[in-house]
Amino acid sequence: MMDVFVDLLFDYAISPVEKVFTSIVRMTGPLFVVAFYYLMWRHTHAYLTIICKVLRKRLGLTFGMIWTTIGVVITFNTVFNHLMAMIIKPGSPKDLANVEKLRAFYKERRSRKDLTIARPRDQSGAFSFEGGNERFEGVSPEVKALLMYRSKTTENLKQFWQRYCTKCNDIKPIRTHHCSVCNQCVFKMDHHCPWVNNCLGLENQRYFLLFTVYLFLGSAWYLLTIMSIWNHHVYIEYRKELSFLFILNCALLTALVLFNTFIWWLACVGTPAVDFWAATTGVKDKDFHVMNYGMQSTTDNLFITFGTYKLLRILSPSLRNIPLTGLEWSFLASNPAYYGYSDDK
Numbered sequence: 001m002m003d004v005f006v007d008l009l010f011d012y013a014i015s016p017v018e019k020v021f022t023s024i025v026r027m028t029g030p031l032f033v034v035a036f037y038y039l040m041w042r043h044t045h046a047y048l049t050i051i052c053k054v055l056r057k058r059l060g061l062t063f064g065m066i067w068t069t070i071g072v073v074i075t076f077n078t079v080f081n082h083l084m085a086m087i088i089k090p091g092s093p094k095d096l097a098n099v100e101k102l103r104a105f106y107k108e109r110r111s112r113k114d115l116t117i118a119r120p121r122d123q124s125g126a127f128s129f130e131g132g133n134e135r136f137e138g139v140s141p142e143v144k145a146l147l148m149y150r151s152k153t154t155e156n157l158k159q160f161w162q163r164y165c166t167k168c169n170d171i172k173p174i175r176t177h178h179c180s181v182c183n184q185c186v187f188k189m190d191h192h193c194p195w196v197n198n199c200l201g202l203e204n205q206r207y208f209l210l211f212t213v214y215l216f217l218g219s220a221w222y223l224l225t226i227m228s229i230w231n232h233h234v235y236i237e238y239r240k241e242l243s244f245l246f247i248l249n250c251a252l253l254t255a256l257v258l259f260n261t262f263i264w265w266l267a268c269v270g271t272p273a274v275d276f277w278a279a280t281t282g283v284k285d286k287d288f289h290v291m292n293y294g295m296q297s298t299t300d301n302l303f304i305t306f307g308t309y310k311l312l313r314i315l316s317p318s319l320r321n322i323p324l325t326g327l328e329w330s331f332l333a334s335n336p337a338y339y340g341y342s343d344d345k
Contacts, residue, residue: 022180022181025181025192025194026181028194029194029197029198030197032194032195032197033086033195033196033197036082036195039248040075040078040079042241042245043222043245044075046238046241046242046245047071047222047225050234050238050241050242051225051226051229051234052068053234054229054232054234055067055068055225055228055229058228058229058232059228067225070221071218071221071222071225074214074217074218074221075218076317077210077214077317078211078214078215078218080317081207081208081210081211081214081317082196082207082211084204084207084319085193085196085198085200085204085207085208085211086196086197086198087198088198088203088204088207089198089203089204090182090186090187090189090198090199090200090201090202090203090204090205091186091187091188091201091202091203091204091325091326092176092184092185092186092187092201093154093170093171093172093173093176093185093187093326094168094170094184094185096154096187096325096326096327097154100153100154100155110153110155111150111151111152111153112150112151112325113151139299139300139303139309140297140299140300142300143300143303143304143323146324146328146329146332147323147324147328149327149328149331149332150323150324150325150328152325152327152328152331153327154171154327156327156331157171157173157327157330157331158171160334161173161330161334165178165185167180167183168183168184168185170185172185173187173326173327173329173330174329174330174332174333175187175188175272175275175326175329176188176189176326177189177274179192179199181199182198182199186199186201186202187201187202187203187325187326188201188202188205188272188326189201189272189274190205190208190263190266190272190273190274191272191273191274193208196208196211201272202322202324202326203322205267205272205305206305206306206307206314206322208263209263209264209267209305210314210315212256212259212260212263213260213264213315215252215256216253216256216257216260219249219252219253219256220249220253222245222249223246223249223250223253226242226245226246226249267301267302267305268298268301268302269298269301270300270301270304302314303323304322304323304324305322306322307320307321307322307323308320
């Protein structure tokens with residue numbers, strides 16, 4: 001009885017704090033976005049109006065043009081991936097259900113086309129393709145088996161699934177977490193980021209990962225650019241502006257080294273940040289063994305995140321569809337014996 005009283009008291013104490021926190025994050029998100037593009041504008045303006053005046057003399061015409069082109073490529077990729085991470089929804093059961101309705105209306109079918117790429121295990125334990133797509137060549141048998149469920153719909157899952165979110169009153173598949181800021185469940189939720197004013201999940205995590213990489217490269221590039229004109233009279237003339245940008249990029253570069261190392265490590269091991277912190281604190285989902293069902297390969301995890309396992313394609317700007325819908329892990333959990341799991345695990 002005392003435990004119940006303590007739990008209720010804890011809920012009443014935490015709930016107002018959580019509401020205040022989510023309201024603050026929700027309101028400040030647009031301010032973070034404006035601040036980011038303001039800083040991007042200051043960097044661009046300083047480069048065009050100050051640095052370009054002396055860059056040719058310091059680097060030479062040919063190398064100066066090459067260096068500027070590198071900066072343009074980095075800037076484009078930074079802005080592109082930031083916009084995509086901000087605009088594209090992370091993916092949720094409600095959004096997927098709406099997509100299925102639109103697909104049924106326009107294409108007379110609810111699900112993606114069945115790839116027919118994998119058969120059940122034969123005596124050798126191998127999977128085989130049946131007219132497969134070259135996009136899926138090279139991935140492991142476990143991923144090929146998971147792709148068998150990509151044509152399943154939310155209606156198929158509701159026929160036997162018992163887990164529902166108490167906050168949004170909708171079905172809650174495995175690897176789905178409720179974001180209090182967005183007020184919806186998110187597939188493979190990583191975290192809610194105010195810098196993109198969006199939740200990061202299955203559909204848009206790849207853009208955030210690339211955004212942080214190109215932001216890191218851009219900071220390093222800008223630092224080297226400023227250092228190339230360090231002793232020039234133009235730097236002395238605009239010392240206040242260039243010193244501010246130099247210090248800002250030094251701080252940003254230091255922070256991004258640590259942050260990129262952490263989030264890319266999570267991406268390579270296939271664990272979203274919310275699951276990582278839950279596991280670290282000992283709060284694991286009851287289907288934790290299904291969520292981490294043995295895909296130890298970095299190739300597999302990057303393929304699920306980016307829709308490809310080739311490095312050049314991963315780093316290139318793209319609007320490709322990711323291979324999964326977010327429901328596959330739930331169908332996996334409904335038949336764990338197929339993957340070598342038993343109910344006692």
